[in-house]
Amino acid sequence: MKKIAIKLSFASITMMFLSGCTFSSDALFPSIFGTEAQENAAASYQNTGNLPILGTTNFEPIEIEEGSNTGTFVGQKVISFRNELTQLQTSIKKHNEELQKVRSSVINNAMQYHKTIGTIEAKLQVGTTPGNPNMYALLQSAQNNIQIMNINTDTLNQLSARAASDAAMTTYLLDSIRSAYGVSGAVDEDHRQLRILENETNQTSILMNSLLSEVNADISRQQQYIESARNYIIDLNSSIKVGSYGVNNVPLPGTTVSAGSNPILIGNPNVANLKPLFVAKFNKANVNYEDALKQAVSNAVSAKPNVRFEIVAVTPSNAAQLSKTNVQKNAGEIFKEITNMGVSADKVSLSSKTSGDTNVPEVRIYVK
Numbered sequence: 001m002k003k004i005a006i007k008l009s010f011a012s013i014t015m016m017f018l019s020g021c022t023f024s025s026d027a028l029f030p031s032i033f034g035t036e037a038q039e040n041a042a043a044s045y046q047n048t049g050n051l052p053i054l055g056t057t058n059f060e061p062i063e064i065e066e067g068s069n070t071g072t073f074v075g076q077k078v079i080s081f082r083n084e085l086t087q088l089q090t091s092i093k094k095h096n097e098e099l100q101k102v103r104s105s106v107i108n109n110a111m112q113y114h115k116t117i118g119t120i121e122a123k124l125q126v127g128t129t130p131g132n133p134n135m136y137a138l139l140q141s142a143q144n145n146i147q148i149m150n151i152n153t154d155t156l157n158q159l160s161a162r163a164a165s166d167a168a169m170t171t172y173l174l175d176s177i178r179s180a181y182g183v184s185g186a187v188d189e190d191h192r193q194l195r196i197l198e199n200e201t202n203q204t205s206i207l208m209n210s211l212l213s214e215v216n217a218d219i220s221r222q223q224q225y226i227e228s229a230r231n232y233i234i235d236l237n238s239s240i241k242v243g244s245y246g247v248n249n250v251p252l253p254g255t256t257v258s259a260g261s262n263p264i265l266i267g268n269p270n271v272a273n274l275k276p277l278f279v280a281k282f283n284k285a286n287v288n289y290e291d292a293l294k295q296a297v298s299n300a301v302s303a304k305p306n307v308r309f310e311i312v313a314v315t316p317s318n319a320a321q322l323s324k325t326n327v328q329k330n331a332g333e334i335f336k337e338i339t340n341m342g343v344s345a346d347k348v349s350l351s352s353k354t355s356g357d358t359n360v361p362e363v364r365i366y367v368k
Contacts (some may be wrong), residue, residue: 051110052149052225054103055214059096061089062203067193074186078193081180084173085201091166092204095211098159099218102152106222109152113145113229120236125292130243139236146229149222156219163212170205177201231359242275276364277309282330283360293334293365297341300367309343310366311335313352316359327361328352334363 064086069075120138128135177198181191278296280289300307313331315324331350339345 051114052106053221054106054218057210057214058100059092059207059211061092061207062200064089064200065196067196068189070187070189070193072185072187072190074180074183074190074194077180077183078190078197081173081177081194081197081201084169085197085204088166088170088173088208089204091162092208092211095159095163095166095215098155099211099215102155102159103218106149106152109145109148110225113142113149116142116145117232117236120240124236124239124244128240128243131241132243135240139233139240142229142236143233146226146233149226149229153219153222153226156215156222160212160215160219163208163215167205167208167212170201170208174198174201174205228359235357235359244275275366276312277367278365280330280334280363281358281360282327282362289334290337293337294341296365297338297343301343304367306347308347308349308368309338310368311338311348311350312364312366313350314358314362314364315352315354316361317354317356324352324354324361327363330361331363334365338365 064082067078067082069079116138120135120142123132123135177194180186180194277300278293280287280293297309300309311331311334313324313328315327331352335348335350338348
């Protein structure tokens with residue numbers, strides 16, 4: 001009897017996290033940035049985003065051992081069982097081939113999506129013309145990638161249905177093989193071959209159910225990924241309308257903090273209809289916003305020496321408490337960085353709020 005093994009190969013997909021540091025120049029004056037060199041500098045802050053987290057197993061069925069025809073009734077059943085098992089394993093191979101193709105398509109489209117999104121973000125960071133048609137063309141390209149990923153999800157749903165049917169058939173075959181032990185008129189060779197078939201069918205059943213489980217997990221993760229991507233497209237569409245980040249953002253006056261004290265953030269501040277000078281999106285562990293922050297603050301002070309800065313920690317409305325705490329800490333760090341640039345602490349205030357117009361924690365800076 002040949003050695004039986006289920007070959008499972010695993011690999012990890014590297015995760016890349018979204019980051020974003022942006023500022024809107026026309027909060028003070030028409031243009032802070034605009035040169036090619038400045039756009040290239042801003043592009044260094046663009047992100048490639050997370051790739052979808054999909055399963056990585058390559059499902060390869062075991063090899064079925066051949067057997068001789070004993071000429072008995074049970075021997076004929078053994079031959080029939082073996083043929084059915086062969087057909088089920090052929091289905092596994094087809095399912096696996098389709099699954100790997102879909103996964104490859106999902107990852108390729110996700111990479112293209114984030115490449116396009118990164119280009120849009122880089123342009124928005126330095127500012128562009130409101131309603132720039134080239135930006136909308138890029139946004140449409142990103143939407144096309146999302147649509148293909150959605151089609152891939154539909155394909156996975158169809159694959160799941162077929163795999164579930166085959167998994168049920170494999171279970172039925174296993175039960176039939178076990179029942180054959182009780183049929184009279186068998187010889188020892190029949191039972192030996194039944195034991196081999198039972199083992200092979202049991203392992204095939206495990207493999208088929210594992211495939212089904214990964215397909216269903218891929219569907220669930222992919223649906224969440226697509227939903228998040230669609231929401232971000234909506235956010236970018238709003239920003240493209242005005243040519244920079246912050247189109248729907250509003251400033252929130254907060255408590256003035258004296259020099260040397262710890263920043264304290266308060267909730268429920270009054271709302272004024274202004275656009276932020278600077279937005280730092282904290283959706284990954286390390287966000288490189290320092291250089292862009294220095295540039296924005298420096299230009300603001302140059303344009304208006306007595307300018308006052310308002311720092312607002314913004315938490316998505318559905319975020320956990322830990323997320324709120326972390327973004328408030330980030331706002332406190334930015335407060336310290338601004339005062340370290342020479343801005344008097346009495347010209348910097350802090351506040352916090354929750355908002356439904358963002359999907360990630362943000363620190364927004366407004367000017368007065």
